[in-house]
Each structure stands twice: as structure tokens, then as C-alpha cells.
Amino acid sequence: DLFARLLPPDQMAGGGNVVDLQKFMVQRLQGELHRANGLRDALLDAGRQNMSITARAHEAVLLLLDAENFEHMVHIATQDWTDLLDVDAISLCVEGDPARIGGIVSGGVFILPPGSIDDLLGPGQATRLRPESGQAPKLYGPAAELVKSDALARLTFGRGAPIGLLALGAREPGKFDPGHGTELLLFLAQVLERAVRRWLQLPKP
Template sequence: MIEPNDRAELSPIDRSAPSLDASDVRAFLMAHPDFVINDADLLNQIMPARDEGRNVVDMQQFVIARLQGKVRMLRDIQSDLIEASSLNSLAREQVHAAALSMLDAPNFDALMEYITLPDGLARTLGLASASICIEVTGEVSRAETIGMRLLENGGVDRMMGGSDPWRLTANVQGSPSLYGERASHVFSEALVRLDFSRVTPPGLLALGGIDPEQFHPEQAADLLEFLARIVERCVRLWLDLPPRA
């Protein structure tokens, strides 16, 4: 049984609430333009019929257009996500295949040939060119015979433009000092630092893209870092180098 006090509490009208006029309602709706559109029940109550007269504003077409626009936007987002997922999956498979090929190299020369020759790492990753660069010291004369490219002292920092671990750049003209005769085919690049050991000079993994947007600054670099760490470990293993500092 409902007591009198309970009836007062259930009353839909709160006598103590401040009164609202049309200007208050209008101000609220102007500040919250999606309030009516996002409330299906409210919209159903206030939606004017299409045959209520020529002076009635027909909101139906407006609402339908808004909803259609949102559907198109969601479809575009879904399409972009699917495309990005497919590209990331493809890149992951390529990097994993490259890592396995480097780990399977029967000797150091075979490893370097796979990394630096056009039908090796570059082909696996769909690139124009790939190379390993190392700064010049008195200990690296053999590097030129196995495909390593030599940089002057401090050349890694100069190429990287600072101390960042990687650098991804779109719309570039490939440098002959990095890519040799394949430089003219390079239009974007990924540069990743290589730290083989505490007794060797700094190095660089240079990957030259065929497409101007194949590498770009907004791109994630986790797979490239993984690839560089595999290169470091393989070189360290074959040359019997001590660990990094």
C-alpha cells in the first residue's frame, strides 16, 4: 500500500525545481546539438509527420542524412583498420622470414651476402636496397669485401640526424654512401642503429624503400628494431664478439 508521503515522492512534478522557459530549452539544445538525435524515444515523439503542412520543418530527412553520414564514416574507419591490419600482417611475415634467413646463414659471408645483395633482404622485404654501414676504424678493412659500407667517424650520428635509435623518412633521394649504385632507386628510407658489441664501432642498418611513402615518420618501428637486433646477434655470433656494453 502506498502511503500519502510516498505519493508525494512519486509525483512527476517537482514544485521546488526552477521553471524553464523556451529560451532555456533552446540554449540547452544549442549547447548539446546531438541530444535529440541520440535519444531515439524522444526523437520518435517530436518527429513531425511529413503531411502536417507546408510550414512544418521535416526533420526526418535531416536525421536520416546524419545517420547515413555516420554509417559512411564508420565504414571508412573499418576499411582503414582492415587495410592497416593487412599491411601490418604482411610486414610481420616479411620480417619474420628475413630473420629466419639470417639465422639460417651457414657462415658470416653468406649472412652478409643475404643482407646486402639485391636478391636477399631487400627482396624479402620488398625494398630497393638494404645495407649495413659501419664507422671507419683500423679494424674493418675486410668489411668492404663482404658488402659493408664504410662511414667516417661520427657518420652514424650524422646520417641519423641525432641520437635517436631509428629514423624513418619519406620522399628522399637515396644516398650513394648508403646504397651504392642502387641509390637512384631509393625514395624513402629506414635507418636503424646497430650496436654489435662494446669493442666495435657503431653501425647502421639502412633500408631503402621503392615507394616514396614506404617509410614515413608516423610509422611504427618495432619490427625494424627487431630486425636490427637479429642482425646484431648474427654478426656477433659469427665474429665471436663480446656482448654489448
């Protein structure tokens, strides 16, 4: 640290018309060292955050495995996961006719008109991160005004079953950004798909 702050004294070489540039060279090297240290610290912070997020995702999966029935599983995913995943609202959505699938709907599950999930994610897209989600009452119900940013993941439950959506909402604008990775979001969605298939005894896709 001391050497990073020291500068050599000004010197003249070869007479009064020639300037010794070693001071400026040292200053440049010190600047590069400072930038490298800043990058290192940023990478370490990002690594620690990623480890923390991964650990919370693993804990969320273990909690889901403890569900005693379908309703308990939905409660875990939509209520208990909010604290674990550091978000403010979580919803499960399915496409279809409320008269036909209303029997499986419980708290935290919302029915969307057919085609809504492709409209939200894009046809064939598995996820979407929205830094500015706007109000989405069909996704979050009473919590819609709270949600300013969200992460969405497609859910494929099985042959003949309606497609679904996992929606994680945050009150902080920009919490989710298209530049962020979606590996853990996809992992949680896949675990949730399997849990739903298990409790509703649905065939695999």
C-alpha cells in the first residue's frame, strides 16, 4: 500500500531540455493497479452474492420437498419463498378457462387467458427479466401495485396440462435486468414443474 502511493522525486536527465518520465510512468502503473484492485474487489463481491443466491435457491428447493400436499406446496412457493429469494411477491399462473381448471386453483395461483404467457415471455421463450414491470393485476393480484420489477419463467407441467408461469416480483425498480443470468430461475421453475406433476399426478412432457 505504501509503495502504491509513493512517487519518485522529479529528476532531469541529459541536461535541462530532457525530462525524466519515470514519475509519469509510475503514476500510470499505480492507476492501473488501482483499477485492477477495484475489479478484483467487484469480482469477489459478485462471487459472494452468487454463492448466497445459490444457497438460498437450494434451501427453497429443500423446503418445497417438505410439502405435505398440493396446497402446502403452493403456499411454500408463493409465501415462504419470498423471504428466501429476497423478493416481495411470488405468483403461480396457469392459462385456461376458469370454469375448467378452477378446481386446482388456490391462494397464490392466478388464471390467465390463453396466449398470455407467450405475450409476456415471447413465443418459445423460457424466461424474461423485466426491470420495469408496470402494474400486473393478472399476475400478482392485490400485490400488483407493489411490484415494480419482476422475473418470469415458463412452467411446462405435462402432456395435456395447461402451461404455467412462475412470477417473482420486487418493489425495487431495476432489481431484475435482462443482463442478469437466469440459470437459477430456470432451475427453480423446473423443480416447481416436477412438484406440481407429482401432486397432480400429471404425465411427463
